[in-house]
Amino acid sequence: MNKVSKFLKPFTLPIIVVVILMFFQSLSELYLPKLMSDIVDYGIAQDDIGYILKVGGIMLLVAAIATLLTVGASYLSSKVASGFGRDLREEVFSHVENLSIEKFNEIGTSSLITRTTNDIDQIQQVLTISMRMMLRAPMMAIGGIVMAVSKDARLSMILLVAIPVVVLVIFLIARKGIPLFNLIQEKLDNLNLVLRESLSGIRVIRAFNQEDYEEERFDRVSTDLKDISVRANKIVGALMPAMMLLLNLTAISVIWFGGVRIQSGNMQVGDLMAFIQYVMQIMFSLVMMSMMFVMIPRAMVSVRRVNEVLEKLNEINDPINIKDDPRTDSNKGQVEFRDVTFRYQGAQDPVICNISFTAKPGETTAIIGGTGSGKTTLINMIPRFFDVTEGEVLVGGVNVKDIKQEDLRAKIGFVPQKTVLFSGTVAENIRYGKEDASDEEVRRAAHIAQASNFISNMKDGFDSRIAQGGTNISGGQNQRLSIARALVRKPEVYIFDDSFSALDFKTDGKLREALKEETKDSAMIIVAQRVATVMDAEQILVLHEGKIVGKGRHKELLESCKVYEEIVYSQLSKEEAS
């Protein structure tokens, strides 16, 4: 049915062994009352102390065996549950790592994180508990029924009444209780939401003097939560008392009808004592099994979520026959779009439409346009994060679909819009671009990216630690390191996706000047919001609603392109623009 359960398959044998061990364990556990009844019926009845001692010895032995069986089962089930978790985690992680950006974004980063960590933990924990208790409960119930029937089949008829009643009560309570518990969760989420909002908006709330209003909102959800919780507990709180009552009433009928059986000479007193214990055992295991109703649905939610991840298929694959690289030097460092159109799967309208342009080495191609104009989508086709729907993208004269993704991306220095640094030293982060870069290369890249200054101001220079996500340095510093990371590759193509936004004007200018020197043989493609950043580009592409509405230099576009003019004058005065 799903891709998650198949991860249990390698563990079939150990699971079977666990079931067998548990079965024998529950039998031996049930055998104890039987031995005890022997003490009563034969030892006590015949005043045979020797017999009592002998049976006592056997009981000890049985108890020891039962313990050994449990320990064995526990050993195996720990290994199975942990092994299953490990395999599943490994598969999900490597699956996600190889997922294309489009498929990755369909689920989203934070959701994928939860699915790989919490959801798998959840499944593993439920598996552990199932192996430890759920498997044991049915075994106990079956074993108990076997023993009870073998002791006195007619008296066991009581179970025919008792078991359905217990199951019915559990069912009724669960049916009323579970929706209430879901409701509690919902109210709890509400509370969280209100609180999170009042934290993130604290300045606004105080600025507008709305503390009372916010308190009222909080109080409303808090009261809701309280009321639902009380209601839920009224129902679920009945479960244990009801179960205990049913259990005890069953015991009472066993005693009564057992008395009848004893009178007719069909049963002995010791048997009755053992029988009571079997019945208790069976009823308890039923209660234990009822916990499955709570746990299994919870695990199923996680299973479904993980399954969704595994079902995402990668449609961007390396070509089967890799062509010999026909690239000639004349095409090196050149990016060409030939009539490219892209639309998301199932979407009606294309995100970008009939785009053609060539970015030549040594030149800067700038892309400007409003949000939603398709800028980011466009550049994401170059490293083949997305595949074109129509047309083709060529890097160095070769269609990106005809070379291995790894080789393609090795040619590209990519600086993403949202800078991502990893925990590690400054140098390690820069080396991310080129694993075997020398210290000199690292230093040079940092220098061009205008990062040397602040790096040398840090306590350990290039060996200073960067926290996860680069949270211990400023946004501008993050961007500069992320640029250095791309520079150290010495790629044929540079892509900057709005990568100068957090830099002040001065650093922005200096950086672009330094880049000019460095990128003589490479195509430079810049996506930007700031007009000042793109003004001096050799080629500016103005994107509007997925189409190129202007192509040329700054001055030409000012005269010919309405959209460009609008953008420019929203940022600069007339005199500054010319």
Added chain:
Amino acid sequence: MSQQKNKGPRGGMGRGPAMGAPTEKAKDFKGTLKRLMSYLKPQRFKIISVVFMAILSTLFTVITPVVIGLIITSLHEDVKAGLNSPAGIVVNFTYIAKVLVLLTILYILGSLFNYFQQIIMSSVTQETVYDLRKSTNEKLSRLPLKYFDSRTHGEILSRVTNDIDTISRTLQQSVTQLISSLLTLIGVVIMMLIISPVMTLILVITLPLSIFITKNIAKKSQMFFADQQRALGNLNGHVEEMYTGHQVIKAFGYEDRSIEEFSNINADLYDAGWKAQFVSGIIMPLMNFVSNIGYVFVSVVGGIFVIRGVVTLGNIQAFIQYARQFTQPIVQVANIANIIQATIASAERVFEVLDEEEEIPDIENPKILENPQGNVKFDHVKFGYEPDNILMDDMCIDVKKGQMVAIVGPTGAGKTTLVNLLMRFYEINGGAITIDGVNITDLKREDLRSIFGMVLQNTWLFNGTIKENIVYGNNKASETEIISAAKAARVDNFIRMLPEGYDTVLNEEASNISQGQKQLITIARAILADPAVLILDEATSSVDTRTEIYIQKAMEELMKNRTSFVIAHRLSTIRDADMILVMKDGDIIEKGNHDELMEQKGFYEDLYNSQFAANKAI
């Protein structure tokens, strides 16, 4: 999602830490417990009735085995008599029936008391926790912004939700369980002593054995649990980091290395995980074994005692049941002790919030500005976020009614500091800030803040309708006022295009409208509030050009005839400003208008020219 990580040993499956898992310890157990108790005080009558019912229901559970024992003994006697009588076995059913009726009554009462006890406890818990939530939330609204700036939202959230949730669950389940476990233990021991002190002694001897086993194994398993926790932390960290950087990983071809590292951590996790699972998993079977040893001893010795006539058979049956009940409450009490410890640690974290230093209260006889004009003056202001790290020393500015002040400077220069001081989100360390000649500390905060209107880059809209969000600026506004504010903010047209219009509910992250539209709505909110002084943040990254033009026009509209402080990103704004404040490293390093500052040839001139250094190359 980030608040989901680092949940530590809490928040796992269902209830409390697994056996042998490490528990968090409170710093001041006694004090915190006492304080938590004080929250229960209003509920004391309910609690007393819960204890009373717990005593009764436990009492019934404890005596029933003896009652069943009476029947067994009677049956045993009847069978014995029957062996020597020609009539065969004659069971005394009248006697049994009487006892069974008594038993049924006891059981029903026991279950009823148990149920009522749970219901009452649930109301006690919910009321207490509700109060706790309320006082924590109210406390949060009295804390200075300093508190929030130095903590993550996740951390604060976790105290108000997770920690209080832990307290709630413990009150609901563990407290009654603790009471009944202790009572059961006492009752069982008494009953066993009555039946046979010798057999009780035999049973008690097995006790040190259980304690010995549990202690030793728990120590080992705690070690493995700690390893597991560490590995899990590493793994979650790696996953978070790699997924967040997915695009970069792909761009630089790091998939394989990332997977390899994951495999290593995952192998560690497996290793520590199964060991922790296994070792903690054998505590129960071993305890069970010890309890079975006791059971065997009791059966054997009991059998011999019955033969010798020291005890009746029914009492042996009862004793065996007691013996089974004997270890259970001990284990439970040990478990609950751990849970309570974790709960007290949670309570301590909640109380820490309640003990935080509050904002300086408003002065007793505040002045009132009837008709604020918007003359703002900084008079020798001295300020630092930390008292021993003064950023601003002796700052003087004088802004007249209707002037525009532009604040410029590189990122991280502390441009929001001015906002913080004006609104009195932070207290200054020296000097004074006055509005129309009145020191802001002489005003009620509420009155002070109503003088200002604020539009920040980080637009904040809450989960509610668009109308509710706009009206946030002025609760008393009429429908027409709302619409004319929206019109002035140039967002009316857009709102009308939405299927629900002004009643459109903005979702949690307000992701159903664009960033630019959000900004326009916050501008409408500020327009409706009609403040004397405006604080604006011009940054409009991630807004498309057309919307940006709208925003600019709306802001111009808003600034007419008002004093305004603008965190400026547009050169045109800067050049038109009456006063430019150049900020760097938290301090104002230069001030004046454009021409004056260019003349100074300082930081501003540098900043201004660098912008055009590149442009001149055209």
